[in-house]
Amino acid sequence: MSASVTDCDIAVIGAGIVGLGVAHAARRRGLDVIVVDRCDDIVGASVRNFGHACIGAQTGEAARYASLARPLWLELARDAGFWLRACGSVVAARHEDEVAVLEAARAQDANGIRMQTASEVRDHAPVGTSSLLGGALLQDDLQTDPRSAAHAIARLLARRGVEFRMRTSALRLVSDAVSGGVRVQTTRGAVIARHAFVAVNHDLDQLLPDLAESEGVQRCALDMMRVQADLAAPLRTPVLTGWSLARYSRFADLPQARTMRQRLHQERPDLAAVDVNQMYTQLPDGTLFVGDTHTVSTAPGPFQAEAAQELLLQETAELFGVPRPTVLERWQGVYAKGVDEFLRREVAPGVVALAATTGIGMTCGLGLAEDAVARALGERTAPTGSTTSPSPTQKTDHEDYTS
Ligand SMILES: Cc1cc2nc3c(=O)[nH]c(=O)nc-3n(C[C@H](O)[C@H](O)[C@H](O)COP(=O)(O)OP(=O)(O)OC[C@H]3O[C@@H](n4cnc5c(N)ncnc54)[C@H](O)[C@@H]3O)c2cc1C
Incomplete structure (x- = not known):
C-alpha cells in the first residue's frame, strides 16, 4: 500500500x-x-441498467435533474463518442385505465408527451398483442448503451x-x-x-x-436479462408498459394510477409479487434488454428466481407476439433505495x-x-x-x- x-x-x-x-x-x-x-x-x-433516460416520466425534483442531465448526455455522447439516441420512448397501453393515466398526465402537463394510436405505437415498436389500445410517446427520452x-x-x-x-x-x-x-x-x-x-x-x-x-436507505436488487427475440421490426425507442406507469412519478402519483395499479395487481399477482417493471430497450446489435424485478432489503439475497425470469420471458413473447426469446445473459443490479x-x-x-x-x-x-x-x-x-x-x-x- x-x-x-x-x-x-x-x-x-x-x-x-x-x-x-x-x-x-x-x-x-x-x-x-x-x-x-x-x-x-x-x-x-x-x-447494469437499461440505458434509458426516462426524462418524460419524471416530475418535481427528478424532472429538474432530468432536464439538467439531458443536454449533458448529448454533449458527453458527442465529445466522448458513445452511442446515444434522442428517440423518445413509447408507452404501450393495453387497458383503458393505462390510457386514462397517460391522458391524465398529459392533461396536467402536455410538455413532452404525445398520445398515440395503436398503429402509431407500432410505428415505434412491433407490439404484436391484440390487446394494444394505444399509448404515448415521451418525446424527450434518450437511450444509450450503458x-x-x-x-x-x-x-x-x-x-x-x-x-x-x-x-x-x-x-x-x-x-x-x-x-x-x-x-x-x-x-x-x-x-x-x-x-x-x-x-x-x-x-x-x-x-x-x-x-x-x-x-x-436500503438496497434494491433487480434481475435483468439480455435476450435475442424474433421481433418483426427493430425497436425505434425504448418500450414501457402499464407496470412502468405504476412506478415513475409523473404517472404513479395520479389518482388514475391507483385504479390501474389495483387492476394490474388483481390480474397479475405473480408479476406484482416480484415488483415487475416490464420494459425493453434494444441495443445497436439487435439484442434486447428485458426487465426487471425488484427486491428491497438491507441485504438482498444474491439468488435469482428462475420463475420470475420465466414470467418476464412469457410476457415478452405475448407483448411482441413472438416465440419465447433466447436468453443470452442474466445479471443482478443494485441501487440505493430511499424514502x-x-x-x-x-x-x-x-x-x-x-x-x-x-x-x-x-x-x-x-x-x-x-x-x-x-x-x-x-x-x-x-x-x-x-x-x-x-x-x-x-x-x-x-x-x-x-x-
Ligand atoms: C437493473 C437496473 C436497471 C436500471 N435501469 C435504469 C434506467 O433504465 N434508467 C435510469 O435512469 N436508471 C436506471 N437504473 C438506476 C441507475 O442505474 C442507477 O441509479 C445509477 O446507475 C446509480 O449510479 P451511481 O453512480 O450512484 O452508482 P454506481 O454506478 O453503482 O457507482 C457507484 C460506484 O461506487 C464505487 N464504490 C462503492 N463504495 C466505494 C468505496 N468505499 N470506495 C471507492 N469506491 C466505492 C463502486 O465500485 C461503484 O463503481 C437501473 C438500475 C439497475 C440496477
Missing part, C-alpha cells in the same frame, strides 16, 4: 454515472479532480485531466486541520481535497452507515453524499451531480429541501465523518 498524500480541489468517491457527473461538472469549471473507485473497472449499477457510455465518459474525463484511481477503496473521510479541507483515507494513501463527493450508490451503507440508516427519490446531504463541511435513491440515476444522475457541484461552489442558493449542513460548531479538528 502506498502512503502518498495528494491535494486536489475535488475528490470523488465512486466512478458510476453520479461520480462521473461530479467529475465532469468540476473539471468543466477548471478544478483538479481525483476519482477513486474500489473496483478495477466500472461495473456498478451504471453499466455498457459503453460510462467507460467512454471516464476516458474523456481522463483525457481532460481527471485522475482515476481504480482498485482504491475510500475507507474514511475526516476533516483536515492543516488545509481546512477533507482527508479521504483510502487503501492507497490519502487524498486531501477542498470538497469530497461520496457517490457510492447502495454502498453508502458501508461508507456512511449512520447516514444510510437515518435516511432509511425520497434522491439523497443529497452535506454530511460535514465540504463533504456531500449524493445518490439517486430510486431507479432513475441514468435519467437524473448527471443533473443531480451538476446541481450539487454548483451548490458546493456557491453558484446556487442553498436548497430549502433535504440538504442540511452541520453546524460549524459541531466540527472538531480531526472529525471522522464516516464513523
